[in-house]
Amino acid sequence: MVMSKTQEPLTESYFYILLCLYQGPSHGYGIMQKTLELSDGHVRIGSGTMYGATANLMQKGWIQECPPSGTGFERKRMYQLTELGRQTVLQEIERLNHLTRVAASVVGGLS
Amino acid sequence: MNAPHETKIAHRRFFRWDYEQERRLLDEASAQGWQLSSRTPWGVTYEYDPTARYRYAIDFRRDHDEARYLDTCREMGWELVTGLGDASFSLLGRQGAPWNDYFTPKSDCKDGKWYIFRKLYRPDRSEDDYSVAAPGELQEAACQQTLQKLRMLVPMMIHITYLFLFLWMRIDEGLWLRMFIAIGMIAGLALCLLLRFWVTHILKNAENKTLSHRRLVFLTDSISTIELFLLLLELMGIILLLFALIHLY
Numbered sequence: 001m002v003m004s005k006t007q008e009p010l011t012e013s014y015f016y017i018l019l020c021l022y023q024g025p026s027h028g029y030g031i032m033q034k035t036l037e038l039s040d041g042h043v044r045i046g047s048g049t050m051y052g053a054t055a056n057l058m059q060k061g062w063i064q065e066c067p068p069s070g071t072g073f074e075r076k077r078m079y080q081l082t083e084l085g086r087q088t089v090l091q092e093i094e095r096l097n098h099l100t101r102v103a104a105s106v107v108g109g110l111s
Numbered sequence: 112m113n114a115p116h117e118t119k120i121a122h123r124r125f126f127r128w129d130y131e132q133e134r135r136l137l138d139e140a141s142a143q144g145w146q147l148s149s150r151t152p153w154g155v156t157y158e159y160d161p162t163a164r165y166r167y168a169i170d171f172r173r174d175h176d177e178a179r180y181l182d183t184c185r186e187m188g189w190e191l192v193t194g195l196g197d198a199s200f201s202l203l204g205r206q207g208a209p210w211n212d213y214f215t216p217k218s219d220c221k222d223g224k225w226y227i228f229r230k231l232y233r234p235d236r237s238e239d240d241y242s243v244a245a246p247g248e249l250q251e252a253a254c255q256q257t258l259q260k261l262r263m264l265v266p267m268m269i270h271i272t273y274l275f276l277f278l279w280m281r282i283d284e285g286l287w288l289r290m291f292i293a294i295g296m297i298a299g300l301a302l303c304l305l306l307r308f309w310v311t312h313i314l315k316n317a318e319n320k321t322l323s324h325r326r327l328v329f330l331t332d333s334i335s336t337i338e339l340f341l342l343l344l345e346l347m348g349i350i351l352l353l354f355a356l357i358h359l360y
Contacts, residue, residue, distance in 0.1 A: 029186045044237070047187040048170045048244030051180045076186050077179065 010092050013045050013053055018062065018081065018089040025066050027076035028054065054079060062088050117159040119145065130169045137167040141232070150193050150227060165229040167192075168243040172224060189228035189243065265306055269299040 010018070016035040020026055026034065028050045035043050045053070057063045062085030066078045081089070125133040137147055144161035168189065172180060181191060230241060273296045280288065 027186060028183045029188075032187060044239045046239075046242045046244050047184040047189055048172075048180075050187065051172075051175070051183040052244070054183070055176070055179075073185075075182075077182050 009095065010088075012039075012043055013049065014057065015089070015092060016043055017045070017050075017053055017057065018085055018092075021063060021079060021081040022086070022089055025078045025080040027069065027078050029076065031079075057085070061085075118148065119157050119159075120154045121157065122154050130171075134167050134169050137227075138165075141165045141167070141229075147192055147227065147229070150195060164232040166232050166241040168228045168230070168241060170226045170228065170243045172226065177224070184226075184228055184243065188230050188240075190230065192227045192229050195225045195227075265303060269303060273299060 013035070016038060017031055019038065020031045020034040028047070032045050032050060035045055054063065058065070058079075061082055063079050064082055066080045068075050068077050070076055123136070140147070140157060141164055144159055145157040146160050146163060146165060147155065147167065148158045149156045170184075184191070228243060273292060276292050276295075280292065
């Protein structure tokens with residue numbers, strides 16, 4: 001795996017957004033629903049937060065907008081992961097795995 | 112009994128950092144059948160419609176892509192009631208007019224804008240469904256904007272007052288009066304410069320995230336107090352001047 005330069009840990013909502021888009025393009029509402037489902041109802045991303053997060057992630061070049069789905073009032077803006085975003089999320093998973101391994105070696109087997 | 116489509120105008124004012132209080136009031140009004148139809152710097156208009164009940168959200172954004180922001184909110188079930196340019200200091204004349212521009216969204220909002228959204232109330236919905244953003248983000252943005260406006264407003268008020276006095280003064284007016292105005296202008300200028308540097312410093316700290324929201328709010332309040340103090344001083348100066356003039360003639 002190509003490692004991009006070291007980065008700060010992702011916040012929970014950023015991580016979930018990237019994770020949701022890993023499976024394929026989605027829209028804001030879809031990401032919110034999926035995040036809620038994946039986090040067992042613990043992480044709920046409001047629309048303002050979603051706007052801010054997607055703006056930041058696009059600026060970082062981790063996600064990008066793709067052609068919208070639907071027309072008129074039903075039109076939804078779609079987002080997809082970029083190659084850089086893919087690497088970032090894999091790198092973050094690696095970091096988290098490392099953390100749990102370290103924690104297990106200190107505390108003992110975790111259920 | 113209120114007839115449907117009856118409207119009323121309320122004049123209660125809220126400071127920008129009291130947006131949470133304002134939101135609660137809108138929620139309560141909606142539960143009683145009064146639905147927000149517009150909010151301008153001069154008042155809040157409600158329309159009577161007991162068939163619906165909404166929950167409201169107030170958000171503030173600046174330097175944002177408005178079209179994408181409004182799309183994101185709409186996709187997540189929020190209906191825009193009103194978008195309002197920052198008009199609390201409408202004396203400055205920029206973006207003072209209220210408007211509802213849902214159908215003509217602009218992508219460039221450098222000065223920042225307040226938005227009021229609504230969502231139909233459903234008892235089975237989680238309370239978190241009625242929140243647009245984390246409270247801290249909004250608070251910080253609002254405070255930063257206030258600070259930036261203060262940076263412009265305070266110097267303007269001080270200087271306009273003294274300039275006015277200076278121009279109004281007769282050519283053969285006494286020496287002490289000239290001294291008073293001159294010292295007042297110099298002191299005012301020094302205070303304004305100090306304030307300007309201080310605010311810049313606070314904003315820089317806030318951007319670096321070294322300052323907590325609570326501290327920022329405290330500082331904002333302190334600066335407002337200082338501003339009030341300055342204005343009181345100015346007022347005292349003007350009263351003294353008036354007394355002196357009456358005494359002279």
